[in-house]
Amino acid sequence: MMTETFSVLGKSHVRKDAIEKAKGDAKFVPDIQLPKMLHAKYLRSPHAHARIKKIDTSKAEALPGVKCVLTHKNVPKKHPMRKLEFWMDETVHHPGEEVAAVAALTPQIAEEALKLIDMEYEVLPAIIDPEEAIKPGAPLAHQDYGSNIWNNTPIVNVPRLDEDGWLRLEVGDVEKGFSEADVIVEGNLNTPMQYNCSPMPRSAICEWAGDKLTCWADTQLPLYLLRDLSASLEMPQSNIRVIASHAVGGYGGKSPEKTASLTALMAKRTGRPVKSVFSRAEDFIGTHHRIEYRNYNKIGVKKDGTITAIYSKILANWGSDTVVHYVCQSSVILGACSMLYKYQNAKAETFGVLTNILGYGAMNGFGDPEGIFSIERFMDEAAEKIDMDPLEFRLQNCMRYGDRAMEYEQVMNGPVEWGIVGPDLDSFPELIEECAAKSQWKEKWKGWRTPMAVEGDKRRGIGVAIGMHHASFWPASAIVKMTQDGAATVLSGAVEMGQGYGTATAQVVAECLGIKYEDVSVILADTGAAPAAIGNVASSGTSSPMNAVKIAAEDAKRQLFELAAPRLKATPEDLEARDCSIYVKGTSNAVPIADICFTNWQITGTGNNPPYHAIRDPKTGKVIHAYAAAVTVVEIEVDTKTGKIELLQITSGHDTGRSINPIMVENQIDLGLVMACGWVLMEEYKIDPKTGVLLNPNLLDYKLTTFLDMPDSEHFNRVVSERPSAWGPFGAKGFSETAMTALGPAIANAVYNATGTRVYCGSMVPENILHELESRNKEA
Amino acid sequence: MSRQEIVLNVNGFDYELKVDVMATLVDVLRDELGLTGTKIMCNEGVCGACTVLLDGTPALSCMMPAINGEGKKIETIEGLANPNTGDLHPIQEAFVERSGMQCGVCTPGMILTAKAFLEENPDPTEDDVREALSGNLCRCGNYNRITECVLMSAENIESRNS
Numbered sequence: 001m002m003t004e005t006f007s008v009l010g011k012s013h014v015r016k017d018a019i020e021k022a023k024g025d026a027k028f029v030p031d032i033q034l035p036k037m038l039h040a041k042y043l044r045s046p047h048a049h050a051r052i053k054k055i056d057t058s059k060a061e062a063l064p065g066v067k068c069v070l071t072h073k074n075v076p077k078k079h080p081m082r083k084l085e086f087w088m089d090e091t092v093h094h095p096g097e098e099v100a101a102v103a104a105l106t107p108q109i110a111e112e113a114l115k116l117i118d119m120e121y122e123v124l125p126a127i128i129d130p131e132e133a134i135k136p137g138a139p140l141a142h143q144d145y146g147s148n149i150w151n152n153t154p155i156v157n158v159p160r161l162d163e164d165g166w167l168r169l170e171v172g173d174v175e176k177g178f179s180e181a182d183v184i185v186e187g188n189l190n191t192p193m194q195y196n197c198s199p200m201p202r203s204a205i206c207e208w209a210g211d212k213l214t215c216w217a218d219t220q221l222p223l224y225l226l227r228d229l230s231a232s233l234e235m236p237q238s239n240i241r242v243i244a245s246h247a248v249g250g251y252g253g254k255s256p257e258k259t260a261s262l263t264a265l266m267a268k269r270t271g272r273p274v275k276s277v278f279s280r281a282e283d284f285i286g287t288h289h290r291i292e293y294r295n296y297n298k299i300g301v302k303k304d305g306t307i308t309a310i311y312s313k314i315l316a317n318w319g320s321d322t323v324v325h326y327v328c329q330s331s332v333i334l335g336a337c338s339m340l341y342k343y344q345n346a347k348a349e350t351f352g353v354l355t356n357i358l359g360y361g362a363m364n365g366f367g368d369p370e371g372i373f374s375i376e377r378f379m380d381e382a383a384e385k386i387d388m389d390p391l392e393f394r395l396q397n398c399m400r401y402g403d404r405a406m407e408y409e410q411v412m413n414g415p416v417e418w419g420i421v422g423p424d425l426d427s428f429p430e431l432i433e434e435c436a437a438k439s440q441w442k443e444k445w446k447g448w449r450t451p452m453a454v455e456g457d458k459r460r461g462i463g464v465a466i467g468m469h470h471a472s473f474w475p476a477s478a479i480v481k482m483t484q485d486g487a488a489t490v491l492s493g494a495v496e497m498g499q500g501y502g503t504a505t506a507q508v509v510a511e512c513l514g515i516k517y518e519d520v521s522v523i524l525a526d527t528g529a530a531p532a533a534i535g536n537v538a539s540s541g542t543s544s545p546m547n548a549v550k551i552a553a554e555d556a557k558r559q560l561f562e563l564a565a566p567r568l569k570a571t572p573e574d575l576e577a578r579d580c581s582i583y584v585k586g587t588s589n590a591v592p593i594a595d596i597c598f599t600n601w602q603i604t605g606t607g608n609n610p611p612y613h614a615i616r617d618p619k620t621g622k623v624i625h626a627y628a629a630a631v632t633v634v635e636i637e638v639d640t641k642t643g644k645i646e647l648l649q650i651t652s653g654h655d656t657g658r659s660i661n662p663i664m665v666e667n668q669i670d671l672g673l674v675m676a677c678g679w680v681l682m683e684e685y686k687i688d689p690k691t692g693v694l695l696n697p698n699l700l701d702y703k704l705t706t707f708l709d710m711p712d713s714e715h716f717n718r719v720v721s722e723r724p725s726a727w728g729p730f731g732a733k734g735f736s737e738t739a740m741t742a743l744g745p746a747i748a749n750a751v752y753n754a755t756g757t758r759v760y761c762g763s764m765v766p767e768n769i770l771h772e773l774e775s776r777n778k779e780a
Numbered sequence: 781m782s783r784q785e786i787v788l789n790v791n792g793f794d795y796e797l798k799v800d801v802m803a804t805l806v807d808v809l810r811d812e813l814g815l816t817g818t819k820i821m822c823n824e825g826v827c828g829a830c831t832v833l834l835d836g837t838p839a840l841s842c843m844m845p846a847i848n849g850e851g852k853k854i855e856t857i858e859g860l861a862n863p864n865t866g867d868l869h870p871i872q873e874a875f876v877e878r879s880g881m882q883c884g885v886c887t888p889g890m891i892l893t894a895k896a897f898l899e900e901n902p903d904p905t906e907d908d909v910r911e912a913l914s915g916n917l918c919r920c921g922n923y924n925r926i927t928e929c930v931l932m933s934a935e936n937i938e939s940r941n942s
Contacts, residue, residue, distance in 0.1 A: 022880075023817070023857065023868070024858050024887075028885070030816075199883055199920075200885050248883045248885055498882035499882065663879045667925055671882065671921040671922070674921025699821075699826040699917070700826050704919065705923075707911075707913050707916075710924070713928065
């Protein structure tokens with residue numbers, strides 16, 4: 001049984017990085033200066049699709065201070081890891097693609113040199129609209145690819161992809177399900193792109209010592225970057241050290257880009273360290289983002305609220321290239337097939353379209369916000385058609401412990417085998433009820449088509465939606481070294497980028513070893529020093545690498561017990577660690593941990609996260625899947641004259657597993673909610689439909705959520721359920737991305753309550769809301 | 781590119797510099813003086829991350845030529861802690877104690893904006909704080925926590941002064 005009393009866990013200890021961040025001492029990659037360092041800048045294509053006819057770099061090379069110029073002519077041909085991404089190529093496939101790189105003594109000289117590069121392009125037909133792209137005879141986004149629909153390749157091997165490039169998932173009998181339904185709702189709905197907008201644009205520094213490369217990278221995936229650098233530079237991984245200990249919130253986006261490879265090559269050619277720091281505009285146009293999905297959904301329900309069938313067809317506009325391909329898309333179709341509701345019959349079909357715009361990357365929620373937005377919006381309509389309270393409808397149908405479940409890896413790679421939902425998602429009913437109580441749903445929900453209040457042009461409404469995201473469970477290893485004074489040093493390959501991994505990890509180790517939080521130091525994300533972990537993506541940090549750290553700490557504790565046992569005249573089984581000492585259980589007979597370590601400086605614990613399938617349900621023996629649940633109730637005011645939506649109150653419930661550090665848990669919830677607010681209400685990519693050029697690559701025209709766009713503390717209710725998870729350390733788990741999933745559709749449902757108008761677009765910026773209101777008025 | 785000799789008073793020290801007339805204050809602070817606590821997020825005057833205080837007033841150092849900083853008292857995040865004792869400023873203390881940061885990029889700008897604001901308005905309401913900081917963006921969405929930290933530091937400053 002898990003012990004319920006903790007001395008370090010569950011307390012909001014000061015973040016390990018708090019003081020340095022508050023003092024401005026925290027160093028990020030752009031803050032690092034090395035002797036003799038050069039600065040790199042990149043020339044980018046103005047065209048969506050073009051062939052470089054001429055590229056003359058002689059004037060740039062002659063500029064004093066310029067040390068290296070790279071173009072497609074003097075770099076290796078193809079990036080061997082990916083089908084579509086090259087080092088730099090003779091053909092460009094989206095506006096913003098790199099065509100040349102310059103390394104110079106100062107950033108200013110490098111910028112100046114870019115202007116001296118003489119370019120001549122042969123502009124090729126570009127395809128911008130994904131629906132045009134799949135019509136016969138449409139120009140090809142990549143001429144050498146042969147199709148605008150992504151197919152299988154030996155490089156991106158997706159075993160379950162059909163011949164035609166579609167990924168399909170079907171369970172039960174959807175046709176039968178629809179024939180049994182009393183009511184069917186259906187329609188098209190688009191969810192918009194989103195820019196990760198890390199506060200720190202992409203950056204990397206590379207330095208060689210002989211044949212050894214060190215790369216300081218702002219990445220959340222150091223292990224993937226190591227692999228990419230090794231493959232692109234054709235050198236052993238053991239000769240490369242990726243240090244990602246200065247990373248900044250990537251929100252999914254800080255996966256390897258070709259920048260690190262280009263920087264490494266320039267460093268190699270010049271024999272000097274080279275630094276690349278993107279401008280904000282470059283970060284907008286030269287990286288990968290959340291993409292647009294065009295969904296068709298159909299849902300069948302019975303009058304008693306039973307869901308009989310769910311069908312989704314999803315077109316994904318991958319843009320010109322991808323770093324996540326069907327991995328992300330599988331999440332979308334699982335979300336669309338619905339990991340939210342119990343069902344017997346479901347079918348989802350999806351395919352990826354190549355176009356000549358920005359590429360496809362990971363972003364907070366990884367497909368779930370997109371799939372869930374659509375499902376939750378149509379579920380609401382289904383509840384309305386059978387005249388059932390939308391909250392009751394969700395309470396009746398939501399997933400619970402033991403319901404069958406699948407993971408995206410099974411969807412993508414097969415075999416499609418059902419596991420079951422672990423005890424985690426049993427929190428849905430509890431969260432729905434608590435959110436209902438806290439938001440005063442019963443008083444405020446006045447029935448379908450009845451707004452909360454109407455005053456002139458302003459209409460108030462309330463809406464609810466549920467959401468979920470997986471907490472990934474992946475291989476990872478870790479080391480916990482005892483120091484001679486009885487403190488501990490953790491070595492973990494995971495990344496601290498703001499989410500609090502280092503702090504929570506130290507808490508877990510202190511709890512495990514019975515030592516003080518202050519006595520644990522954490523060394524992270526250095527592939528040359530720390531054992532392997534992929535990095536921090538897919539809400540895996542707590543469930544995977546931190547779990548490996550816990551196992552390593554247990555291993556160190558076991559060694560401490562073995563050494564303490566003879567001194568305490570007891571067996572290791574009779575011992576416990578607390579208050580910086582090893583005690584014989586239930587006695588005051590103890591030896592300080594520092595005393596043991598002083599003469600035994602070799603104590604080193606190692607830990608490996610168990611394989612995924614090791615986690616089985618004790619009741620059924622089936623593989624169980626870790627998900628985190630979210631429920632959001634939102635009150636809004638719609639100005640029907642301007643189309644502007646104001647958030648009046650948010651009540652957001654989260655199943656976080658055991659909370660290691662409550663303040664950090666709340667901060668991560670807030671992150672998802674604020675980012676979701678931006679995604680659906682403000683942030684909007686404006687891409688020229690003819691040229692594919694991004695028209696607003698700056699933070700003035702691409703609007704982020706501010707202090708004033710969110711409700712104040714009185715109207716911002718967080719509900720946390722700490723149901724212990726089967727995965728992470730002490731029952732903790734990854735949950736952060738879940739916060740991104742439910743707010744968007746809750747707002748869409750509240751818009752309907754306020755205005756009687758259903759939205760068919762995930763982007764509810766004022767002009768889209770006005771458009772929806774006007775179309776409805778025309779219909780009426 | 782023409783260069784100009786200037787004296788910049790940063791955190792109480794006079795730095796004699798020769799800078800490009802086009803160089804922004806943030807670039808000079810970071811690249812010439814090594815004061816990398818001032819962060820660049822948008823570099824176009826929108827996000828507030830590069831905020832420094834000029835004679836106590838918040839200014840966006842990415843939008844300002846460094847030469848215009850001459851004759852002003854420039855305060856960066858590095859100058860906030862007590863230079864003699866190393867003690868954190870009460871606003872920094874509140875941010876540390878209540879985790880008023882996640883990734884930490886917006887933090888220096890938030891703290892300096894809050895400092896100038898609390899000097900003008902030592903007893904603010906929550907709405908006052910939200911309004912005052914609304915020009916500073918936090919992509920980690922820590923808005924409610926930051927507001928809490930600023931309100932808490934206002935109380936701490938008041939109790940220390942009384």
